[in-house]
Each structure stands twice: as structure tokens, then as C-alpha cells.
Amino acid sequence: MPSAREMRLRIRSVDNIAQVTRALQAISASRVRKAVQAVMATRPYASQAWAVLLHLSTQPARGNIHPLLTERPEVRGNLVILVTGDRGLAGAYNTNVVRFTLEHFRASDVPVRYIVVGRKGRDMMARRRVDILAEFSRLPAEPAFSDVSAIGRLAVDEFLEERSDQVYLVYTDYINLLRQVPTMKKLLPLELDEAAETVMEFEARRSGPPLAYIYEPGETELIDQVVPRFTALQLYQAILESLASEHAARMVAMQNATQNALELSSALRLDYNKARQQSITNDMLDIVGGVEALG
Numbered sequence: 432m433p434s435a436r437e438m439r440l441r442i443r444s445v446d447n448i449a450q451v452t453r454a455l456q457a458i459s460a461s462r463v464r465k466a467v468q469a470v471m472a473t474r475p476y477a478s479q480a481w482a483v484l485l486h487l488s489t490q491p492a493r494g495n496i497h498p499l500l501t502e503r504p505e506v507r508g509n510l511v512i513l514v515t516g517d518r519g520l521a522g523a524y525n526t527n528v529v530r531f532t533l534e535h536f537r538a539s540d541v542p543v544r545y546i547v548v549g550r551k552g553r554d555m556m557a558r559r560r561v562d563i564l565a566e567f568s569r570l571p572a573e574p575a576f577s578d579v580s581a582i583g584r585l586a587v588d589e590f591l592e593e594r595s596d597q598v599y600l601v602y603t604d605y606i607n608l609l610r611q612v613p614t615m616k617k618l619l620p621l622e623l624d625e626a627a628e629t630v631m632e633f634e635a636r637r638s639g640p641p642l643a644y645i646y647e648p649g650e651t652e653l654i655d656q657v658v659p660r661f662t663a664l665q666l667y668q669a670i671l672e673s674l675a676s677e678h679a680a681r682m683v684a685m686q687n688a689t690q691n692a693l694e695l696s697s698a699l700r701l702d703y704n705k706a707r708q709q710s711i712t713n714d715m716l717d718i719v720g721g722v723e724a725l726g
Contacts, residue, residue, distance in 0.1 A: 435710065438703040442696055449692035452685045455520065459682035463608070465573060466675035470605060473668045480661045497658045499587065500620050503596045509543045510564070510595035511536060512586060512618065512666065514602040514673040515552025517568050521677050522684035524603065524611065525551040528673075531613035532601045533559070544595065546582060548670065564589070574674075576667050583663030590619045602669040603676035609683065611676035618665060621658065 433441070513532050515525045529552055536543045545561055547553045550568040557563065567582055589595045598619035604612045647653075 435703065435706055438699060438706065442699045442703065445692050445696045445699065449689050449696065452688040452692060456682055456685035456689060459678045459685060462572065463675055463678035463682055466671060466678055467605065469573065470668070470671045470675050473664070473671060477661070477664055477668055480657060480664060497654055498591055499658045499662060502620055506541055506596040508541050508595050509536070509539060510546065510586060510589050510598045511543060512546045512582065512598065512600045513548065513552050513556065514600075514670055515547065515549030516673070516677045517550045517570070519551060520684060521681040524677055524680035525549070525555065528552070528601065528603050528613045529555045531615070535615060546585065548582065570670070574670060576663070579667050579670055580663050583666045586618065586666070587659055587662055600666060600669055602673045605672045605675040605679065608679045611680055616665075618662060621662065
């Protein structure tokens, strides 16, 4: 059985851990609120961009709207953008999204390359010896659109130069504080059918007559700007969703860790008090026994 001194040291260590996890929980709670606000702020803009793109795609004699919307008859290679976190202590957040990605592309018939966002994902994918095209880590705590635009440009260039025929985006979708779901969507070529559902949901919440659009200077010039920018916008929104999911997962993990530390500390204090009481009892018995021996 450990000595009283060892038990005191362990109790002090567990209490220190509880203080650290409680502080991390408070920090994550603050950050998750900001991240959720950023996610909600981007959704209306994304829905309106889809609405404009859909309107352009339904114009008569439009031909091929844009190279980024063109399905290729033969798929010879895929590119996957995997969004993870830079830090741990977030429960199974990073492990779940990496496992989800590997399950979907492990049995792929064509070569798969990866763009990994986040240090944790980079390390886990590197240990599995997959083909990593590029990695982006140490993004700001509150990233701006300009901070992730380079990732979008790289994906677009890989698609336009036909080094990849399909580009997929894998991230963690934020549902609520207790639920974050690994999600995969096809980033390139853009799928207008999926966009239509998003726009319909947004339009259902909007009141007023249907929107009418007048394009200046023209459809071709406009779509050359809208399609690449919206590709980067999807990536930006996915990173915001992943950040909100990461902070939520870390907050819950630290809350559980704090609770476990407090329960362990309480159990250790009970054992320590029992051991201390037993020690005092033994000392008293020794004194009584000594007195009786002298008598």
C-alpha cells in the first residue's frame, strides 16, 4: 500500500491536472461560440452564390458552363482534401475523420493523393505512407478567407491541369456540442444537383417573391469569377465547420477529464483518510499497550 506521503503527492498531481483540464474546457467553450458564429455567417453567402450559379446553369444554349463543372469520362486519379486539427486533447475528433477517409479511399481503383490540413492529420496519414501532395498547418485561430485561399487554388490547379479528375473534401460537420459527424463531399467538378437542395432549403426560409438577376458585364465573365471563388468558399466553410467541431470535441473531452480527475481525487482522499485513521489507531494501540506493559 502506498505511504501517506505518496498518496498526498498523487492527490496534488490529480488536482493540478483537474485545474488544467478545467482551464482548457473554458477556453474551448469560448472558442466554440466564436467558431459557430463564423459558420453561421458564411452559410447565407454560400447559398446565394449557389443560387446565382444555378441560375446561370439553366440558361439556354449555355454549352459547357465552366471547366470546373465538366465531368470527365474517365477518372484516372483522385485528390482528397482532409481537414483535421493541429492539436490533440480533443477526444476521438482527429482519429474519426482520418479513419473515415481511409475507409472510403483505401480500396480506390485509381491513385489517390491527399492535401492534409492540420498537423495531426498529416502525422497520422504520413505513418500510413499515403501520397501526400501538400500539407497546411498552423492556421490562425480565427482564419479568414485569405488564409485558406491557397488551398483552394492548389486544388483548382490540380483539376484544371488534369492531374486529378475528381477532388473530394473530407471534414467534420458541426451539428451541435455533442455531435460532430465526419462528412465527405465532391468538391470538383461541382455538383449542381446537390447545390439545388441547399438553395431550396435557403429559399424556403426566405420570404418574398422569387429573385431575378441581371448580370453585368456578362454571364461568361461572371461565371469565371463565381465558380472558382465558390470552390474556395466551400473549402473555407468546411474549415470553419471543422474548427467548431474540434473546439466542441475538446470542450466535451476536457469536461469529462475534469470530472474523472475530481472523482479520482475524491477516491484518493478517502483512501488517504482511511490510511491516516488506521495509522493513528495503530499509534494509540501501541501507546495503550506500552502503558499496560509498564503497569
